[in-house]
Structure formats: structure tokens, C-alpha cells
Amino acid sequence: MNAAAVTADPVATPTDTVLTPRLGARLRQARMWLILLAVVLIGAVILFLRNGQATTTEGDLNPESPYPAGSQALAEVLRQQGVDVRVATSLDEATALAEEDSTVVVNDTGGVLNSDQLDRLLRLGAETVFIQPTFGTLSHLDLPVALGPVAGSSNEDALTLSADCDLPAAARADTITGRGTSYTPLEPIEGWVGCFADSEGNDAIAVIGGEHPLTLLGISDVLRNSTITREGNAALALGVLGGHSTLVWYTAGVADIAQGTPPTTTELLPGWVPPVMLLLGLTALTAAVWRGRRLGPLTIENLPVTVKAGETTEGRARLYATNLASEHAAQILRNGTVHRLSRLLGVTDTAATVIPVVAGLTGWPIAEVHALLIGNDPVTSAGLTRLGQTLNTLETDARARIHGASPPHDHPRQQEENPT
Numbered sequence: 125m126n127a128a129a130v131t132a133d134p135v136a137t138p139t140d141t142v143l144t145p146r147l148g149a150r151l152r153q154a155r156m157w158l159i160l161l162a163v164v165l166i167g168a169v170i171l172f173l174r175n176g177q178a179t180t181t182e183g184d185l186n187p188e189s190p191y192p193a194g195s196q197a198l199a200e201v202l203r204q205q206g207v208d209v210r211v212a213t214s215l216d217e218a219t220a221l222a223e224e225d226s227t228v229v230v231n232d233t234g235g236v237l238n239s240d241q242l243d244r245l246l247r248l249g250a251e252t253v254f255i256q257p258t259f260g261t262l263s264h265l266d267l268p269v270a271l272g273p274v275a276g277s278s279n280e281d282a283l284t285l286s287a288d289c290d291l292p293a294a295a296r297a298d299t300i301t302g303r304g305t306s307y308t309p310l311e312p313i314e315g316w317v318g319c320f321a322d323s324e325g326n327d328a329i330a331v332i333g334g335e336h337p338l339t340l341l342g343i344s345d346v347l348r349n350s351t352i353t354r355e356g357n358a359a360l361a362l363g364v365l366g367g368h369s370t371l372v373w374y375t376a377g378v379a380d381i382a383q384g385t386p387p388t389t390t391e392l393l394p395g396w397v398p399p400v401m402l403l404l405g406l407t408a409l410t411a412a413v414w415r416g417r418r419l420g421p422l423t424i425e426n427l428p429v430t431v432k433a434g435e436t437t438e439g440r441a442r443l444y445a446t447n448l449a450s451e452h453a454a455q456i457l458r459n460g461t462v463h464r465l466s467r468l469l470g471v472t473d474t475a476a477t478v479i480p481v482v483a484g485l486t487g488w489p490i491a492e493v494h495a496l497l498i499g500n501d502p503v504t505s506a507g508l509t510r511l512g513q514t515l516n517t518l519e520t521d522a523r524a525r526i527h528g529a530s531p532p533h534d535h536p537r538q539q540e541e542n543p544t
Contacts, residue, residue, distance in 0.1 A: 156414065160407055167403050171396045185231050185255060185347055187211055187373045192350035198361050199373070205362070208370045215241055218374040222248035226370040229253045232261060236376040239264040246336055250368055253339040255347070256305050267332075268310040274303055274322045274342065282345065284355060285328055289319035293363025294329070297356030302345025304328060329360075339364060450508050457508075458497055461515045465522060486521040493518065 151158070183189055187199035188211060199209045212218035215237070222228055226249035230237075235258040237245070242264050246252055254261065262269050274283055282301045287294040306326030309316055315334050318327030320343070332338040341347075341364065346357040365371055444453040458475075466473040469481050475497045483490040496514055 157411075160411060164403060164407055168396075168400050171399045171403075183375065184233075185344060186375070190349065192348065194349050195347045195352075195373075197349045197352055198347055198358075198365070201358075201362065202366050202371060205366060206369070207366050210370065210372050212372055212374040213377055214379040215244065215374070215376070216379075218372055219244065219248060222372045223370050225250050225368045226372050227251045227253060227365055227368045229255065229365060229371065229373045230257075230376070231255045231374065232376040233258065234376065235260040236380050237261065237264070241380065245374075246338070249336075249370075249372065251337045251339070253341055253364060255341050256344050257340055265338075267313065269313075269330075269340075270308045270310055271305050271342075272308075272326065274306045274326070274328055282351075282354075283322065285320035285322060285343070287319055288321060289317055291317060291319055291331060293360055293367075294319040296363055297360035299355045300328075300343060300346055300357050300360055301355040302343040302351055302357065304344055305342035307340050307342060445505065450505065454508055454511055457512055457515055461519055462497060464519060468519075468522060468526060482518065482522050485525050486518065488518065488521070 184193045186194045186196075187209060188194070188196060190196045202209050210221040212221050218228065228245060228249040228251070230245060230252060232254070233256055242261065246265075257265075257271075259271060262271065274285070282303055284299055284301045286299050287297060289295075300320060306322055306324075306328050307318070307330050308326045313332060315332045315337075317331045317333065319330070320328040322328060328342045330340045330342075332340075345351040345354075346361045352358050352361060441453070444450070462475050462478050463473055465478045465482055469478065469485070471477045471481055479493050479497060480490060482488070483493045486493075496511075496518060
């Protein structure tokens with residue numbers, strides 16, 4: 125094969141491999157995040173649509189709500205009878221919609237309105253109807269009235285009350301059913317007419333006559349879609365609310381809160397924000413748990429430098445010398461010698477066992493071997509050096525005796541007596 129042939133033959137090289145991940149690979153890597161994002165978006169849309177609908181049609185006693193707690197059925201019947209039903213969600217809107225011959229229905233079960241706002245309401249139309257007014261509302265109206273639950277048997281789902289009064293609407297209804305609030309005047313109130321008394325004589329409905337009649341409607345079940353058809357509920361509701369050609373159905377809300385008590389942050393947020401924040405928090409927690417469990421395979425890394433055993437030993441020796449740790453260093457030398465001799469002689473790894481065996485093998489005096497392996501520790505660097513040399517001589521002699529050879533040097537005393 126010539127060089128030209130080699131050059132002409134295409135050979136795959138590492139540069140031929142495409143290193144950039146393709147779109148499909150990227151999508152596979154991010155599929156879990158895409159699924160989580162889709163779940164969040166779908167949940168947000170569902171919550172937005174549901175809360176948006178709830179804002180307009182699911183409110184309690186809302187004349188535009190077809191739900192059981194709403195009052196759309198009553199509003200539609202009133203319209204069929206020629207009453208112009210107008211819905212207001214703020215006091216300013218109610219003021220703009222009300223006329224002199226209007227009936228103004230006030231739904232303020234939360235006690236939002238103050239004295240000045242209630243005074244404005246009483247001057248709007250020809251008649252005002254309060255749906256289950258609270259103690260605060262009665263106080264702002266300067267009405268000395270005690271309120272409480274309608275008394276009756278505790279095992280009954282709803283109470284049936286008889287009219288027992290001369291009001292035309294109550295007489296047509298004869299009986300009503302439901303639960304709610306009762307009202308009892310604490311002192312004589314001019315024009316007070318109470319109807320539908322409970323078992324304790326407290327009035328479930330009261331009308332205070334005058335230039336602008338005021339009605340306290342304690343049984344709100346007579347207005348709801350789910351209960352309006354029971355007993356005479358419909359007749360009473362139509363009679364109380366259909367007395368004039370125009371009906372302004374006003375529900376107090378956040379816009380009517382007095383300036384002295386600003387709304388809280390929760391009240392200012394749209395209804396869908398808290399559920400969406402909760403959903404996002406759960407999604408983040410799920411993602412954290414999911415990613416935290418995937419730690420990946422272990423990675424083995426080579427040490428950047430290989431340190432020789434001799435260098436490590438020398439380094440440790442220098443540390444001992446710097447810190448004047450001669451006793452610790454001597455003990456390490458002795459332990460090492462005892463350990464090696466015990467393996468060489470095949471005895472227990474203790475100094476008490478090694479001393480007599482190595483003394484008998486080498487001919488060294490047992491007292492000297494004992495002092496060498498369990499003696500007083502040297503306190504100087506020179507003494508530590510001599511100890512190391514003597515331990516090395518003892519170990520060398522023992523190895524030579526075991527292998528049947530003469531020791532490479534005489535006993536240290538013989539060296540001192542016979543210098544060469």
C-alpha cells in the first residue's frame with residue numbers, strides 16, 4: 125500500500141463525532157421539568173377559571189348565582205313580576221343605582237360598613253332590608269336590640285315558624301322554615317313589628333316602620349335557591365323585596381372598608397393567588413426531592429502526588445523532633461520492633477513474650493533485652509538515635525540466627541571491648 129492510497133482512504137477521527145446534543149436528547153433530559161411545568165400551567169388555568177367563576181356566580185346570597193347558596197331564582201321571579209333588579213357590589217354603585225321608590229337590600233354579614241355608610245344607605249331608597257345584620261350593624265344603627273340564634277329543637281335541620289303578625293307579606297307566607305338569627309328589643313322601639321317568633325318569643329323577622337321602613341331579615345334561607353320553595357319562604361321573600369318597582373341588591377365588599385382600617389394583603393390579592401403559590405411550593409419541593417435522590421455514580425480521582433514511605437517516615441520524625449516528642453517516638457520504635465520480632469519468631473505480639481525468646485536466640489542478656497524493649501525512655505535526641513540503632517542491631521541478629529548465619533556484627537558490648 126502506497127502513501128497516496130493511505131491518504132485517499134477516509135479514516136474516522138475523533139473530530140468526526142458530533143459533540144453538540146441534538147434537540148431530541150435535550151428534550152429527553154428536560155422531560156421531567158417539562159411535565160412539571162405543564163402541570164403547574166394546567167393547575168393555574170383551572171384555578172383561575174374556577175375562582176373567576178366563583179367571584180361572579182358562587183357568592184352567598186348573590187342574585188346572579190344559580191348555585192344552592194345563591195338567590196338567582198328569587199331575582200328572576202321578581203323580574204317576571206316587573207321589578208327592576210339591580211346588583212351593586214359597592215356603596216358608591218348602590219348610591220348610583222338607587223331611586224326614591226327603590227327597595228335597598230343590604231348583604232353585610234361581615235360587618236364591613238360603619239355608621240356613616242349605614243346612614244347613607246338609610247337615605248337611598250324608600251325601604252331598606254338588612255339580611256341578618258350583625259351586632260355591630262345594629263349598634264351603628266342605634267338600635268337597642270339583642271340578637272341570638274333562632275331557638276328550637278337541636279335535632280331539627282330547619283325550624284318551621286308561624287307568622288303571628290299583621291304584616292301583609294308575613295300573612296301571605298303564613299309559615300316559613302329555616303335557621304338564622306332572632307331579634308329582641310331591649311327597650312320599646314317606635315314602629316317595631318315582630319314576626320315569626322321562635323319558641324322563646326324572639327322575632328326572626330322585624331319591621332321598624334317610619335318614613336323609611338327598616339326590615340331585619342334574620343332567616344336568610346327564605347332567599348336561597350335551595351330553600352326558597354319550602355313552606356311559605358317564596359311568598360315572604362317576594363312580599364318583602366317586591367314592594368317597589370326597583371330593587372337594589374347591594375353586597376358590601378372590600379371596596380367599602382373604611383379608610384381607617386386598610387385592607388390586609390390577603391384581601392387585596394386575587395382569590396387564585398394563594399392556591400397557585402401553594403401549588404408552586406409543592407412543585408418545587410417535589411423537584412428538590414426528585415433531584416436530590418439522583419446523586420450519580422461515584423467518581424474515582426487519582427492523587428496528584430505519590431509520597432514514598434521513606435519520605436513519610438522522615439516527615440513524621442521531623443515533626444516529633446520539632447515538638448520534642450522523644451518519648452512518643454521511642455515507644456513507636458519499640459512497638460515496631462516487637463511486632464516484627466513476634467512475626468519473625470512466631471510468638472504472641474507482646475513484649476513479655478518476645479523478650480525471653482529473642483534473648484535465648486541471640487545470646488543477648490535477658491535483662492538488657494528487657495531494658496531495650498521496655499526500658500526507660502530516652503530524653504535526648506542522641507539517646508533516641510542510640511535506641512534506634514540498638515533495636516536495629518537486635519532485630520538483625522535475630523534474623524541472622526533464624527536463617528543459620530552468623531550475625532553481621534558483634535554484640536554492642538563486644539564492639540566496645542574489641543574495637544577494630
